[in-house]
Amino acid sequence: MPAEGGETVNSARLPVGRQIKHYRRKNGNRSQAAIAGLCGITERYLQQIEAGQKMPSADVLARIAAELGVPIAALLSEDVIEEPQVPLTTAPAVARALMGYGPPHSSVPVSPACLRERVEQAWSTWQSSKERFTEAAGTLPGLIADVEHAVQAHRQVGDSEARREVLRVAADLYGLLRSYCRRAGRLDLSLMVADRAIRAAQDADDPVRIAAAQWNLGHVLLSHNDPGAVEEAKEVALLAAEKLRQAPATAETKAVEGALELVAVVSDARRRHWWEARQRLEERAAPLARQVGEGNVQWTVFGPTNVAMHAMSIEMLAGEASEGLRVADQVDTGQLPSRERRFTFGLELARCYDLRREDAATLVHLLDLEDVAPEDLARSPLARKMILDLQGRVRPTFRRQVTALAERLHLV
Incomplete structure (x- = not known):
């Protein structure tokens, strides 16, 4: 086995170790022991290289590059690596239920009141539990089956109000599923349930829920790295806000309108339109927040605290860390639901x-x-x-x- 000299380095200056780790995981996710053995070095030495504590010799670097299947230049490049993505952790039972292959639904359709209680409890758990992914994985499959069964059953009965309530419940459930799927790394499923939420809200003819469903869609679009999708999020949100203003003004409509304005704020900030984001926050979102106060209409958590949190977020995205920390000092998140x-x-x-x-x-x-x-x-x-x-x-x-x-x- 060749000598394992190598210069001790400051890892902040050299990207080699991080690039090696990136390609080792990306190209087969092989262990350090396997790559080290095939390259004729010890596992400990490879660990030191990846940690930035050692700089490999040109010969060792060439062998590592060959084993990883990348050019040496890729390991020496200072270009930004694709960062670790969120693991795909959607529970298989949830995905199967959304595709119609989940647990059997109840033999008799569950009443709208019972479904409403179950969906609201699921939302409460999702917003408050430390183990919310684990708990959602156990609750959602059966809830999906029962809600969709009830929606189908009420299409064939004459009670229009019961049908509308079931559709409202479905829109609320799909809103929860949008958040769950997005946070679990399944943007495909997140987009699908966001669309289902819009359809259910439209069928229920519920303006607040239609707007909230568009808010959900906006968040799915913000999750994409494509600038076009991020810009589209703003378009979706502002169009929904404009339509919502045509409904009778209530605390609920103003809260959802404010939440939609925050989607537009994030879109501006993500596209580096810092001043536009700040202006929209101050002139559109903040006044609405002052009017409605703290709340959680349609589980948007819209209110003055959320607006202040977005102010800090803008500065963070802009790289203005000191200003972001100054804004953060004025925010108390302790009462957020x-x-x-x-x-x-x-x-x-x-x-x-x-x-x-x-x-x-x-x-x-x-x-x-x-x-x-x-x-x-x-x-x-x-x-x-x-x-x-x-x-x-x-x-x-x-x-x-x-x-x-x-x-x-x-x-x-």
Whole structure:
């Protein structure tokens, strides 16, 4: 076995280790031991290379590149690597139920009132539980089957109000499924259920739910990296808001309108239109939030706190970490009904510290997020990226904690 010299390096300067790890996982997800053995080096040496602690010789680098099936230039490139994506973790039973192959539905259609109670409980669990993915996986398949059975049954009966209520329940369930599928990495299923929510709301002739379903669709579009899809999210949201304003003005319509404005805000920020995003937030979303106060209409969590959280998000996306932290100091998320929104805020707060290279603060917030919503942390591409970046540059004082966190999330 050849000597394993190699220069000790500052991993922040050289991308080699991270590129090797990326292609090892991408091209077959092979173990470090397997690649090291085939390249004639020890597993420990490859671990040091990937961690940025050693720079391989030209000969070793050539052998690693050949084994990974990529040119040497790819391992030396400083181009941004496709970051770790959210694992595809939709429970198979949920996917089967959505495709019509799930558990058998109840022999007699469940009453609209009972379905309403079950859907609202599922939403409450989804917004408040630390183990929300696990609990949803157990609840949703049967709920999908029963709701869709009730929708089909009420198409053939004469009680129009019962039919409308079942359709409203279906729209609410599909809204929950949109969030579940999106967070579980299944954008295809998320788009499908967002469309079902729109259809159910339209069939129920419910303006608030039609707008809320468009809000759901906007979030699916925001999940894409394609700038065209992100721009389309704004178009969908603003068109829905315009139509909603034609309905009688109520606290509910104003809250959903405000939530739609926030979709447009995020779209602007994602497309680097920072001033446009700030202006829309201040002139459109904030006044609506002041009018309706804190609330959770259609599970949008729209209100002054959510608007303030989006203000911080804009600064984070703009790379204005100091301003983002200043805004964050004025936000109290303790009363928010949604653990997911609290998680997202905490994640963006960690990202602000990460942009400032304040590694200790970044780590503290990531560990706090593991306590707040461990299943969300494991599924967040941004969190996974920050943890991998910390591994490459963190001081020895914190390396053990970062490595332990990465191991718990199965990143190493």
